[in-house]
Amino acid sequence: MLLQEEKILSSLCSPVALHLYDSVDSTNNEAKRRSLTDGAHLYATGHQTAGRGRRGHDFYSPKDTGLYMTLSLPITEVEADIQRLTCIAAVAVCEAITALSDKKPLIKWVNDIYIDGKKVAGILTELLTDERNRPIAAIVGIGLNLTTEHFPAEFAATAGAIGDIEPNALCAKITDRLIALSHSKDNSVIEIYKTLNFCIGRTVSYVKDGAAHSASAVDIVSDGGLIVEENGIYTTLNSGEISITPQK
Secondary structure, eight states: OOOOHHHHHHHOOSOEEEEEESOBSOHHHHHHHHOOOSSEEEEEESOBSSOBOGGGOBOOOOTTSEEEEEEEEEGGGSOOOHHHHHHHHHHHHHHHHHHHSSOOOEEETTTEEEETTEEEEEEEEEEEEOTTSOEEEEEEEEEEESSOOOOOTTTTTTBOOOOSOOHHHHHHHHHHHHHHHHTOOSSHHHHHHHHHBSOTTSEEEEEETTEEEEEEEEEEOTTSOEEEEETTEEEEEOSSOOEEOOOO
């Protein structure tokens, strides 16, 4: 197994309860099942049998070639803003990879991490609610391809792997950075997110209310929304997926 409890714990600076698994259906699912809100809880594995991505997509999670982790934070310690927290997590992942390797990760709005033009990680942020549907914890799921070489046909053209990086140190570093950045109340983390985002200034396509659009990505606002301009009309996207038009 790539992940080892003692190595992760010895690298962590933040007070976190670690739950490590040889295999699990989904670390987000496990966080929801456990529903633990007494501080930060980290769920990590090297194999998911039913990994999930945004908008109902699967996240390919083969055994011992990736790091699949979920950090659960009580709402009392973090903002219940899913989109902003996703942006914070993306920054944490990029900073952790940069600190532990010579790779230069970038972000594709809103939740994908790319290296050398290939997607190497994705983020799925959800809220854990109580019986009265009140949010009690934010669940941040992060899936990273470390040494994965073979992908299903639908991902083969766009998916890649980070390469030579120590998974236990990476797990701890992402956790520490995410916890630290989640306490930021100003706009500084979004400014960092913008510098790492390769969408700004590019032409993007998306579907909204059943209609296809092609627009220029202009800016990212404080809650992580993407401002696009199409024929002089500015729109802020707060959900959904975009495709970036290749530059000629």
